[in-house]
Amino acid sequence: MATFLVYMNAQGDNLLKLSKNNGIYGIILSMKEATVKTKSEEETIKVGKKIAGLILNNNIDKIVISLIGELGAGKTVIAKGIAEGIGCTDSVESPTFTFLHIHKGKLPLYHFDLYRVNDINDIDEIGMLEYIEKIGITVIEWGDKIKDLVEIDLIIKINKVDENEREINLIFSETFRGAIDEDFIN
Ligand SMILES: Nc1ncnc2c1ncn2[C@@H]1O[C@H](COP(=O)(O)OP(=O)(O)O)[C@@H](O)[C@H]1O
Ligand SMILES: [Mg+2]
Numbered sequence: 001m002a003t004f005l006v007y008m009n010a011q012g013d014n015l016l017k018l019s020k021n022n023g024i025y026g027i028i029l030s031m032k033e034a035t036v037k038t039k040s041e042e043e044t045i046k047v048g049k050k051i052a053g054l055i056l057n058n059n060i061d062k063i064v065i066s067l068i069g070e071l072g073a074g075k076t077v078i079a080k081g082i083a084e085g086i087g088c089t090d091s092v093e094s095p096t097f098t099f100l101h102i103h104k105g106k107l108p109l110y111h112f113d114l115y116r117v118n119d120i121n122d123i124d125e126i127g128m129l130e131y132i133e134k135i136g137i138t139v140i141e142w143g144d145k146i147k148d149l150v151e152i153d154l155i156i157k158i159n160k161v162d163e164n165e166r167e168i169n170l171i172f173s174e175t176f177r178g179a180i181d182e183d184f185i186n
Contacts, residue, residue, distance in 0.1 A: 048081015066143025
């Protein structure tokens with residue numbers, strides 16, 4: 001288990017904190033941005049579960065999450081964690097060929113994978129924009145492809161450091177204002 005170094009910048013206050021309560025560790029750069037390092041798939045699942053907890057605990061019922069990172073970075077692993085976190089027991093796989101998998105949990109989960117989308121018009125065919133309007137959690141793998149089309153509430157960038165280590169950068173929008181506190185990392 002690694003240390004969890006937290007740097008918060010809330011209302012202009014800089015705080016430096018160390019948390020040892022879980023296996024996830026990282027640096028919160030501000031109330032809007034966090035960087036978390038994980039050393040296994042299980043730790044990344046935990047990050048997904050934390051995000052689900054943040055959504056549920058703050059009664060956020062409609063949210064769009066963009067997952068960015070190369071093939072094998074762990075985008076689907078995050079989606080799995082979110083699914084688990086909303087109490088969904090389905091197996092979660094990349095919807096690479098079907099573009100969309102829908103899972104049921106405490107909120108519906110719309111899991112998109114835009115890997116094979118090269119043309120913005122394909123987005124219309126998938127009907128993605130209609131799902132985004134619905135109550136539920138929309139998770140979009142390769143979400144950078146639609147960043148100019150859709151308003152994103154949470155951007156998750158995953159950087160593959162080595163075989164088992166990932167650096168996960170989370171950028172929260174106004175949707176999460178006030179929601180991110182020590183609970184997120186403890
Ligand atoms: N720290 C880690 N976090 C997430 N996945 C990891 C980690 N270490 C190794 N892995 C492995 O990396 C792969 C990530 O796959 P996946 O989530 O399908 O990637 P993507 O959806 O980004 O293409 C899985 O095989 C997983 O077991
Ligand atoms: Mg995937």
